[in-house]
Amino acid sequence: MLQYSLKNLATVAIALLGIAHSAPAPLSVLLNKRGIAFDYNNNKVRGVNLGGWFVLEPWITPSLFNLGDDVVDEYTFSAKLGKDQAYSKLSDHWNTWITQADFNAIASAGLNHVRIPIGYWAVAPINGDPYVQGQLNVLDQAINWARGAGLKVLIDLHGAPGSQNGFDNSGKYGTIGWQQGDTVQKTLDAINGLASRYKGATDTVTSIQLLNEPLGSSLSLDGIKTFYDSGYKTVTQNSQDFATTIHDAFQDFQQYWNGQFTPSAGYQNVILDTHQYQIFSPSEVSRSPSDHVKAACDLGPKLASTDKWTIVGEWTGAQTDCAKWLNGYGKGARYDGTFQGSSKVGSCDGKYTGTVDALSSDDKNNIRSFVEAQLDAYEKHTGWFFWTWKTESAPEWDMQALLKGGCFRSR
Template sequence: MRSWLILSVAITLIWRGAVAPTPLPSTPTCVNGATCVAIATPSTSSTGFTPGSGATVIRPRFSYGSEKIRGVNLGGWFVIEPWINPSLFNQTNNPAIIDEYTYGLYQSGSQTESILQNHWDTWITEDDFAAISQAGLNHVRIPIPYWAVPTANTSTSPFITGSWSRLLRAVSWASSYSISVIIDIHGAPGSQNGYDNSGQRLSYPQWQKAQENIDRTVQVFQALINEFTTSNWGGTVGVIEALNEPAGFHQDVLDATNGYWQQTYGVLQDYRLARGSQTGVNVDPTEIKMAIMDAFQGVEAYQGFLTPPGSQGVLMDIHNYQIFNGWQYVTNITQHPISACAFGQSISTFSTSNLWTYVGEWSSVMNDCALWLNGRWLPSLWETAVPGRSCVGMTGAWQTFSPDYISLMTQYFEAQITAYEEAEGWVFWCAPISLYLVYLTLIRSVKPDRNWKVWTYTKPKCDYEASPKTDLGFLLL
């Protein structure tokens, strides 16, 4: 993912501690409207981790293609990024530390391990899952790096391992609160995009240059399939996303990526054959799926790729940040809601005719003003693209934003939700730095008359140029 966002880390205080954990329901009723089954918590998973507390939990059985994905990413948890986790980088007092790779390379291993273990245990807690559930959201997307997943290849240096047990705990929490999970391989060996969100910031990605890197990523995908298709998890993990944001604008990366999609689909197909699924018809709509990405090519580049009836169980994830390309950071910001609507129309067509498509990352931000969004020590393109333009009033605590700016962000937010539900739905980036519910306080500030208790989404006309004050009537928290 190409990360962004504008809200201050301090805003997370609004989110944290605001909602107490919800007691588990005594009957199999899902809070999010998904089809659920009550399953007694198993003793242990294949890794020795014990999901849940021994009580009966309500496991989500999400039906992709008929229900809308509404979720939030748990970013900055198992892959740290300077803009999301600035305090972790500031406390190193080392300007050479720019990503998680250098975080381990230039510090004492024991010191780094202690810091990261504390981070894994505190960045996201069970209270966050309770609050996400109470908001009516039905998904979390959890980014993980290759080095977090146990495979036969144990070489991970200089990365610090140990987050796997926390991932399993996270899935257990999701299960307890009837939240479906998308697990996203966010970082591959050698880096699939050269961005710091892959774990290693490079001038040119190296993942595609060694078959060993690709093979190991396939092993990670296989390990995730093996773990989360066991009865222990009861279908909580609905999708394994095979790789986040491969840099397909480089031809060698694109070629390797398309081959990798085929390899990982083979892993999924082997699993389906082993459990007796038919090859031509996906007989179980709640069966685990895989997701591929457009590799920055646009979904049109994947017309007919791994589509039914020849292939089954594949979804498309596409990310929509209108801040990283030239026209996006020089355009008038009032154009962003209009562009979101047009984007929704294009992915809706693809979702209907090719692969079910969801927007796995997006935001309401209209600039790259957040500190280190483009990488530690790198400047804002939005601020430097136009002489005299300033990020003042465009980032930091939302209470400093002008009413007009808040209103425009609200329109952009609403336009995107409208547009993305023309396809299969959306997963907001990210918690907890800009947590979805925190952002909704912006909407609450300009539309305080809403009942914030129940999700009753009604789709409006997606035309903010003609009707900039369209009221969605979606109700959260």
């Protein structure tokens, strides 16, 4: 049974090879233990995403996006401020948004993994891009914090050159330019940079995700599969102690992906990642609380029937899209009819606030039931990562706040 408690956190010493956590040891000198350092066959992944840390999203940290209506993502944030000022603001954010205390709290809540999104620009920057660097030094420190807390790390390449989905979570909102020009090769360069940097840390970094949420409906699916093949080879050539995680590209994770990237086809230790949200279409956001629960429960048997390790790498307690700017900077919600082309389902009053305590009793009970149904379903196979650990003002999405408010608890 998971023990979701944030009280009485144990003090975790994170000396590594005799070096205190304040001066982390170079990861290249760490000794490897052969084989993946987590048993994905017999143990369940119970994890959380550290969203909004190394890849900005306006809805997670709206306080950073008070620079004008032309600043809608990390690309325009950096372009508007310029390199020096962007680095100053982002460096402060990287060093304060998630700290060692968060890793300790995550472990004390009964979790065993964190998924850490990062953009290509942190690893393999491209001349002419406005992005700034410095994230990897903080990521090195984070891996040491995870090690000290007993957590495993999945490093997720969240943004690719040109944007693989046009979402602000790719770093650049708007058009989809990935698969054009040399963007795929530059993505592989970033994957190689991550795998090379952390091949000495596979006691803690158990997997590298090749790309977050490529939008299969707008891209070549054959091209995505070719990229996955190349990315798999890139990761495993650096170390066979990594698992390689691939996203389902929003294709049916059972019907489309069964039979692909399996041992019979020459692939070992592949994890399929599917993201399960129920709020980004009119039909989904119109569901009753019981319908949300039923839809979650129905996923369990489908997950159990996949032919490879399968995680739900992103999911939420939200049954509305009311969180401020969730659908993009300055955009409204489908739920209350303020999103362009939508029809009102209900009111978002009280759902924009930053605390779970401010939610109604009905909302809290519905979130709790929805979370518990998803935990049951997603543990039918390999496990899950909740999105996300913390936000400034989106309580339905804020695991830390949901834990404290009794909405995410032992089953």
